Amino acid sequence: MKINQKPLQLALHGMDERAQKMMAMFLHGPCQGAAMVVANSQDAQANVIDADMARSQAVLNDIVDKHPEKPVIVLSVQDSQPGQEKLIHVKKPVTSARMLTAVEQAKNLIALNTGPSTEMQPDSSPADTQDCQVALLKTINIGNDDRAKISKHQAAMNMDEQGFSAFIGIAPNIDFSDPGQVVLASYNAKLHFQGIVQAAYKFAFEKVRAINLGSGWKPLLIFPDNREIWLDADDKMLRAFAGIKMNSPSPTIAVIDERTYTAVNGQPEKFQDMNAFLWKLAIWTSKGRYPQELDITKPVYLKRWPEFTRWLITPHALRIAALLIQSPRTMMNTAQVLNINPRYVFVFISAAHAVGLVGQTQRESDDKIETPAHKPNVRKGLMSRIISKLRRD
């Protein structure tokens, strides 16, 4: 693009000192000196505004009111808005080609302007600009004091194979080294606390109300609006209760009264994220078995990644998730590809199934899905060393 020889003088709005320096470098380098930044807006031939700052419209209106004769270049992540036809729009990220086009347009407009006014008004004060930024922040409701609910924001435990049996427990009467027994290693969540909790979640969401679940153990309060539960029990107690089989569970559901609300709000550390709670409950119920509802001969798929920074991470869980996100596979094939004991796949699938992240292909044609051949990874050694480092530290 051939541009006029004399650099266009630009005044910048909505950028700090260092961003202005960056823009000056950008105009001088990639834009080949087609324009330059001037410190004094009175010397400017055109204005440049960052339209993504808060209340940028007000600042823009002010610029246009004060300097109607001067072209305005608007930098924005958004497309040009209706009513901005008189402005020169440059979509971010700002490339040299887009900027050069804008500079050329501005020069043409200046050339066409027959009665330019050189009367200048001061720019909007920094204080004004700072006031504009307040609206950039969303209204944050600290009233609920979400930060006090520490268990919701803590990193979950990351477990390796050595800690699995001690932390998860051992499924009774199953030898996971025997292929014949492994395929029969299923469990029925409905006969455990997990099933009662899942049914209560469903009830709470359908009725859109907070409920108090009684199960013969400690009361579990469920708050569907905030997707939270409240339980006066630590993980050790929950782990023990999860494994108990209930042959004829008879749960009760009650509305939470005002006094209970007040009491639990005084103990915010006992609130937990609903799915994080159900995820670990399913792990401790499964003990390495798979859910009875799933057909072990059919492929399973993962709808999305579990929230691994907040949910309990079982051995190989990230690898299993990454593999099943790529394509559906049977649980046994997943174990085979990753060269791991099937119980690590089963326990992961149990947790993911409990929170609704796992689906199973039902159509016959889906059974014939060919899993993609794995491309050789030339950086495997390097990436394994990174993983090793991250897991060790």
Place this chain on the structure above:
Amino acid sequence: MSHYKIIFTGPVGAGKTTAIASISDQAPVQTDASASDMTKSRKAATTVAMDYGIMKLAGGEKLHLYGTPGQERFDFMWDILKTGGIGLILLLDNTRADPFQDMRFFLDAFKDFIDKTQVAIGVTQMDLSSTPTIDDYHTHIQGLGINPPIFAVDPRAKKDVSILIQALLYSLDPELEE
């Protein structure tokens, strides 16, 4: 020796500088200075050039960690950073007015790079603003044709940043051994 990088990107104040500092084996090089305009309300300093950190690996190899400038105004530096990158970490600030727009913007800006590698997304400040939820991000990203890891992340917590990077690497190759 090859020059391998992981790129950290995202809007102003999302925690790129902090995340790199959390996992770097040496004091990261930063180019922060006090901010005086729109960035001031979000953080006391912002990154004009880039952040740089190092992870020292077994065998003497190094993984370089680069943070892009927080301002989304320029792309010429991003091209330089992307060369030799093995993956992208995108950090989003949940208190921003429209974090979905931020997500779309950065995914679009790095689309070619993501197509060749992978991306993992960390959502920060969720203790200050619990919405949008992680579910909401997944719902929103469905239309973009990718299904990356999206986690709540505290960039000050080494463990959070570590899990995010591990998810990125396993996305590239699930058969990597633990």
